[in-house]
Amino acid sequence: ETATLMGSYQFSQLWQIGASIPFRKNTYSTEDKTETTSGFSDIKVQIAYEFLPEYSYSRWKPRGFVFAQHTTTDGRSAYESQKSFSTDALGKGFESTSLGLSFFKIMNKLDFTFMGELHHSYDRTFNIDNKKIDVEPGQGYSFLFGAGISPYSGDFRYGLNIMRSHENSMKFSGDISTSSSVKDILELGLNLGYMYNDDSFIFSY
Numbered sequence: 001e002t003a004t005l006m007g008s009y010q011f012s013q014l015w016q017i018g019a020s021i022p023f024r025k026n027t028y029s030t031e032d033k034t035e036t037t038s039g040f041s042d043i044k045v046q047i048a049y050e051f052l053p054e055y056s057y058s059r060w061k062p063r064g065f066v067f068a069q070h071t072t073t074d075g076r077s078a079y080e081s082q083k084s085f086s087t088d089a090l091g092k093g094f095e096s097t098s099l100g101l102s103f104f105k106i107m108n109k110l111d112f113t114f115m116g117e118l119h120h121s122y123d124r125t126f127n128i129d130n131k132k133i134d135v136e137p138g139q140g141y142s143f144l145f146g147a148g149i150s151p152y153s154g155d156f157r158y159g160l161n162i163m164r165s166h167e168n169s170m171k172f173s174g175d176i177s178t179s180s181s182v183k184d185i186l187e188l189g190l191n192l193g194y195m196y197n198d199d200s201f202i203f204s205y
Contacts (some may be wrong), residue, residue: 001025002041011087014050019043024075028085037087041075046200052103067118073098079126079133092139096121109153113146113161131175140167147192157193162186
């Protein structure tokens with residue numbers, strides 16, 4: 001389970017910065033044992049440029065953004081876990097940088113979002129059971145489609161999104177040499193947003 005607080009600030013007509021802070025809860029449960037860990041996961045910071053602004057009303061033309069995003073390693077990874085069932089692995093363990101495009105369109109009380117990005121995760125060395133392991137996570141990508149509604153055309157927004165992400169096989173070298181399988185993930189998200197002037201705040205689950 002993950003709850004994320006996201007915010008953005010528009011510092012010029014076409015440029016904006018943003019950040020997202022996720023709080024995650026991992027639970028492992030069997031008939032004999034339950035293990036739970038909660039805490040902050042990896043923080044993301046972003047800068048975006050609006051290359052397709054909406055200076056005048058168009059029924060179909062969306063607003064378009066190109067963005068760069070960097071993900072930090074604030075959450076402990078599975079390679080650093082200190083618990084029996086690794087519920088304390090709240091992060092991925094690798095810093096990554098991504099480039100992407102997003103499009104946003106408001107139609108009366110409804111809005112629609114599409115986002116696509118490519119990312120590269122940086123190599124990292126871990127010490128596992130006194131063994132040195134070099135991990136090359138490689139590249140990946142994700143796509144997101146979202147829709148929302150702002151009742152009475154107000155400042156609050158209720159939305160839902162679906163995201164598909166792909167991670168290439170990871171390579172392990174050092175005292176242990178192997179590789180992982182490709183990972184594909186499908187996620188469903190619910191979110192509540194609030195717009196204050198040109199700034200936005202979103203709570204996502």
